Amino acid sequence: MARALCALPSRQFDVTVLRYLWGCPTDDTAWYLGVTASTVDYHGRKAKDRLERAMPARIRRNK
Numbered sequence: 001m002a003r004a005l006c007a008l009p010s011r012q013f014d015v016t017v018l019r020y021l022w023g024c025p026t027d028d029t030a031w032y033l034g035v036t037a038s039t040v041d042y043h044g045r046k047a048k049d050r051l052e053r054a055m056p057a058r059i060r061r062n063k
Contacts, residue, residue, distance in 0.1 A: 001055065004050075004051055004054040004055050005017075005051075007050075007054065008047050008050060008051075011033070011043050012043045012044075012046055012047035012050065013047070014033060014043075015029060015033070015040055015043040015044050015047060016044070016047045016051075018032060018033075019040070019044060020044075026040050026041065
């Protein structure tokens with residue numbers, strides 16, 4: 001899992017760490033990164049997609 005996280009682009013990595021590992025709310029994450037909440041959501045979705053492709057057996061899909 002660490003290898004897949006480290007392979008993420010920097011913004012996606014930052015959003016993933018702040019939101020999912022540290023549990024920061026979207027608004028706080030946006031403030032820390034200097035972007036809008038919708039940008040945080042976008043990068044979070046893209047990171048999730050990349051992680052699902054990198055390790056499909058380890059990611060639970062909620063679809």
